[in-house]
Amino acid sequence: MAARIAVVGGGVGGLSSAILLARRGFEVEVFERDAPPPADLADVQSWPRPGAPQSHHPHVYLGLFRRLLRENLPDVLRDMHDHGVDELPFSGIRGPVEPGDEDLVMMAARRNTLEWALHRAVAGESRIRLHSGVSAQLAEPVDGVLTGVRTAAGVVDFDVVIDATGARSKVGQQYLETVSEAECGKVYNSRFYALRDGVQRPPLQHGSVTVVDGLGYGAALFAHDCGVFSIDIGRLPEDEALKKLRDPDAFDRVVALFDKFAPWFAAGNATPISDVVPMPGLRNVLRTLKPDAPRGYFPLGDRVCLTDPTFGRGLALALAHAVRLAETFSTADGDLTRLNARTTREQVEFVRPWFDDVVVQDVARTSLWRAAVKGESWQDLLADAPPNPFLMIDAEEHDPELGLAARRYVSMLTRTVDTTEVYERIQAIMELSEAGEQAASTAPTYTDVLAALDA
The missing domain is CATH 3.50.50.60 (FAD/NAD(P)-binding domain)
Structure with a gap:
């Protein structure tokens, strides 16, 4: 039996x-x-x-x-x-x-x-x-x-x-x-939206996700089923100023800063279907x-x-x-x-x-964000940071094998990208500091986010 x-x-x-x-x-x-x-x-x-x-x-x-x-x-x-x-x-x-x-x-x-x-x-x-x-x-x-x-x-x-x-x-x-x-070093604030009937889902950056890799914060848009999508904005746990993200109007003002998300809201294409929900601790x-x-x-x-x-x-x-x-x-x-x-x-x-x-990645991200919020030199931290898989994907036009390695890693189909060969391939494309600066330059600044919250 x-x-x-x-x-x-x-x-x-x-x-x-x-x-x-x-x-x-x-x-x-x-x-x-x-x-x-x-x-x-x-x-x-x-x-x-x-x-x-x-x-x-x-x-x-x-x-x-x-x-x-x-x-x-x-x-x-x-x-x-x-x-x-x-x-x-x-x-x-x-x-x-x-x-x-x-x-x-x-x-x-x-x-x-x-x-x-x-x-x-x-x-x-x-x-x-x-x-x-x-x-x-x-x-x-x-x-x-x-x-x-x-x-x-x-x-x-x-x-x-x-x-x-x-x-x-x-x-x-x-x-x-x-x-x-170990602490994750991030508090999430999430809100769900729905596309109007008949509106086609806009293109996404990475599979079902589009990422805004900011300094002092981060954001991502996630496509879901039945025309629903969500946006998450993360902040440091100790960042009192960004606690205002819990306010729906303030949250949406920050969302409006992100050009990558704009097609989802153009011409009134989407409406919110939830409050902003924080996830601390x-x-x-x-x-x-x-x-x-x-x-x-x-x-x-x-x-x-x-x-x-x-x-x-x-x-x-x-x-x-x-x-x-x-x-x-x-x-x-x-x-x-x-x-x-x-x-x-x-x-x-x-x-x-x-x-x-994950712990290593969290420590690196949290250190970068804390330096950026304090106005300290975050660029000096990049040399010791683990490989950023999304920057590797962004560089795959120059090195397709590097991009493929990152995609397999993000998908959990391989265990790591933290290898000597990966570092050598990254160095062959660009200096890590230049990669970080290029990524950060595409996102609104921390000051921009603060201004939107207070508008």
Whole structure:
């Protein structure tokens, strides 16, 4: 008889894990404290998700995520395509896509749309019971084994409990310890808009994203499904002046500074469909199990690794974790509860290069922004900064192989661009300082942004 599995948390990681396990013969029950999605995708923008505040912010779906979805949940991918999710090329100027680069695309979708499609897949699985609007805690371990979950109705016994409750949850925190932690150095402010009916989506710079790489701030526009798009403007956590971005009128005045975004708003093409939502307190966190954690407790996704949303890696890492866990369970002999220490250790080893890379990138960006805001010489910091993949892409007219390496890295199809060969190729095109100055010169200055906020 297959093990009975509880999944606590019905976000992307939890739902994906439940589907993958059910299709391998396991009986799964999902406990999600938020309400289920609306039946009609047209209503998904107003779906309240207090348990997933990140749903109010833009997401990108990188090549690795798309590959994992294509290989493991192809029906979910088809359903998203059937309901207005486009795949935008991220293959650059090289011509035809080379073998192995089929996933150099970005999916244009809202987070809520992805979860809506996952819920539809869950509804079609007879081995999954979904408890929406039900808050679940972990039951007390017995003889070192976690035996189930506790709800308002009492304790429900399970053989294994998967904790997919997210980065800031207190569920299971007594069983986790931090391996590494660092601030992201950024506060996000996001707003969603919708194109008028019949308006064609303007061209984008990088797959589903257009980036404004400023000094002291940063901005990006994200294309989503069904004519919806969003804009995010990031600031330093300590920057009191840019806190005014929370005001919708001030936010839109700053947005109007960005020439790259202008086609989306020309002739009244778009209207806002949300307030400006800030997202403070962001940290990169890598966790593992404590030595005395009970058997049968399996943290998943953001419970193990949380990275700066700037890089869009969280969804791919969570889905990769769900796939690995399902494969491990389906091929294991005997007691599944004893696998938690090994599978968590393996996930930490898998995500560690991505985590460390994000921390290095965050430190470099934050140092540049702080120098620029203080009026200090930020150019001196460029020589020690890690390679900027978007500058590498911008230089691919001169070095297509450099651009391809950057695109694969951004898509998470390769691990790093921080190699001696990459540095040599960058130096052959331009000095790093010149590259940085060229990029910065295309964006409004920090002073321009302050003036727009105060207009």
